[in-house]
Amino acid sequence: MNVPSKIVVQAPDANNNPVSLPHETSIFTYRTKLTKGTSNEIATLRVYPTIEAICDVAPNFWSTNRTDMIALLGSLRDRSAILKVLLEGGRTVAAGRIAGAYRALGRPAMADEIVDTMKRADHQVREERDPFQGLVGISLGAGRPVPPVVTRVRLMWAQMRDAVIAAFPAEPSKVEDADAYIAAVNERYTSDAYHSLSIEGYSVSEELIERVKSGQWSPETNENDKKQTGAMAAKGYQLAFAEVVKSVRSVLDGADAATVAEEDHLKWFRSMFEPSVAAGLLKPERLAGYRQHFLFITNSGHAPTAWESLPDAKETFFECLHAEKDPRVRAVLGHFLFTFIHPLPDGNGRSGRFLMNVNACRRWVSMDHLAGR
Template identity: 45%
Template sequence: MAKPHEKLAESLAILKDLQEAGRRIFKSYELTRIHRERLLQNGFLRAVIKGWLMSTGPQTQEHDTTPWYSSFWEFCSLYCNDRFGKDWFLSPEQSLLLHAEATAIRPQVVVSTPRGTNNKVDLLFGTSLYDLKVKVMPDELTEKNGVRVYTVEAALIRVPEGFFQRAPIEMQVAMASLRDVSTVLGLLLDGGHSAVAGRLAGAFRHVGRDAFADEIVAAFESAGYDVRETDPFAGQARVTAIAAGLPPLVARLRAIWESQRAAVIEIFPKAPGLPSDRAAYMKFVEDIYESDAYHSLSIEGYSVTPELIDRVREGSWNPQIDEEDRKSRDALAARGYYLAFQKVKESVAAIISGGEPGGALTRDTHREWYRELFAPSVTAGILRASALAGYRNHPVYLRSSQHVPPRAETAADGMNALFDLLEGENESSVRAVLGHWLVGYVHPYPDGNGRIARFLMNAMLASGGYPWTVVRVDDRKAYLAGLEEASVKMDVRPFAQFLSDRVTWSSARAG
């Protein structure tokens, strides 16, 4: 008679076969009742709704949203295909969000379909699908990231005016992706959408694309329409940094930067300027290492003690001799942090000397920081050497966050755009706050993004003479909440205020 662990192994083998194609969502009938119940009981599956299952793991906590958010769009696609065949598409609003690389998981996703019943389906963690009965035209549709969506042109015509106010960054990024106005103009004219034409003409004029606006107005006047141009972005900051034809993530980062920088300047204390006593400044950085290492590693979930930090600093930790050191995940992280901290110190020293601008310097050195963070794990054989290669080549998901980092293939473009913005920014407070946030937003590395973001923040703070600032593990909840508000709601104020308070505290401590 087979033992329980043998039975579980049999069920896991069947689940593995289903997962071979990268799937995480399954119909219940794809597993027999015995295998299904065994995998559910042992935490390898979780029910989404009746008849649908999600792959997870026994280590996953009940409230952990990560498996669901990482499976969300796959579920939407499979579920809608099952219910509506190929006759469905995401709403114009959600379509534009995806076109603009706004990847946060929204509480409710509206699906447009002629077969809709105006029905809401409640899903995990407060998310839901709503199927709206709408006639869709095939030539207005496309596919994005595995789901069916409206084209940018069709979505621009169909979104309500209020969406320009609710999602101004996304709307401007989507509009900037258009290289020519003729396609959207053709849809407008064929539909006789004179009111929408006036709205889009005003919107294009707001973002500096006057030629598009003039073409829309002139074409409608030639067709005998009276077009009244209005600005649906009225009251919103104009994002002048978006150029036509940019990759959506690059356009998005530029738009975020320009729309959020004023809030940071308003909230943050005035930069003191580069220190006159550079030796004293660097002595403060050296002295704060132990506190910084403890808090930064603890925020990431490592169990790090002051004793371990001292061992690492004194060189008495040696994974090549001590087997326990080799196996210790926490010790490997602590050693990597120490090595990376030394490199960051070199960058800070160069920045405060005034020899090289912070943004330009860190464009190259942040890769060195990353390699030092994980070199001990490679040396100990815990990670493959390829882990030091650089930016990720696979999707990543953030625990308990609605923000889904951009696709791996866009990470390099995103980071290049971020360093362009850092180099072009003249306010060190903006470089520190937005630089930190947007490293985490792009999430370019397979691991260590939070540590890299905090290192970058302190290098940028140094460029304005602010002291090295520690984000304490005690403040983890407020810290992550500020980042979530920024990434999901595009409001940097809570995060800027949090960092401003920490910088003020550090300034008082530095004397």
């Protein structure tokens, strides 16, 4: 998710003034009476219950935060709980908006039940035709409710795929000579490693990368080499790159790219950090795989998926990757959504770029189209 630009805090003693925060964000303190039973406590904060929040948000929130609203509606398990809140407050406008939203999302039975139940309580409901103010790009259908992160990943994939295809208008061309392709990949190793590690903030040079590659670097016998974080990262990248080349070869030989990516991506990750673990710079448990802790990205307005939701997010991500048959979309959205979820304790950017290349290799996607050349 992205860090919201404004958060509203309700309190009896609030002063109705905004408090400016860094990066063009703010908190608005809103003076209002708090009724009992309208808040949940999460991590010592009193927050709105989900259903109350859905009923109370302003109309434009449904369009400006469309993905959030769809994800929440798709996660609600108890329709009785929704109706209880609507009936208690006689919230006919909210009922009409929620009913319209469910109808747009492919759940007409839910919409009809809301309207009919309100009517039986002598509330006339006018169903809102388009609360999202535009195409939603997904149908919740008649399936079971799912965690918000599941709907979010599915929705983002569905909404972005057409834009990816528009950016890469030329049909991908099939790789005819697998050996030549692999040779071209290996020729680019030094440049690829330098730029990929530099993006991640490591202090490396092409000379260091070549020295590590040629074996003129020995942390086992040279204490200075052992302490070089950049050299450790370069060695890890070399090992991971070799694993990725094996993955690419499998795809070129006919294996399904999504299956290879799902089965191999943790091999790439573990290879990346194996030298640092061996040198004692990282604890062995770092190689376990997916993170089990909160992660903060420096200088970013993006908050990675909560670690408790990672199993659902990862499963949905790979479901989308398997279902997608266009290699352009697989490559671009595979990279983007993997790094959006940020499932690993480190190396997410590198793993995402590896995943992109594995999904683009059997039918080559030319980057020239994206650059306008």
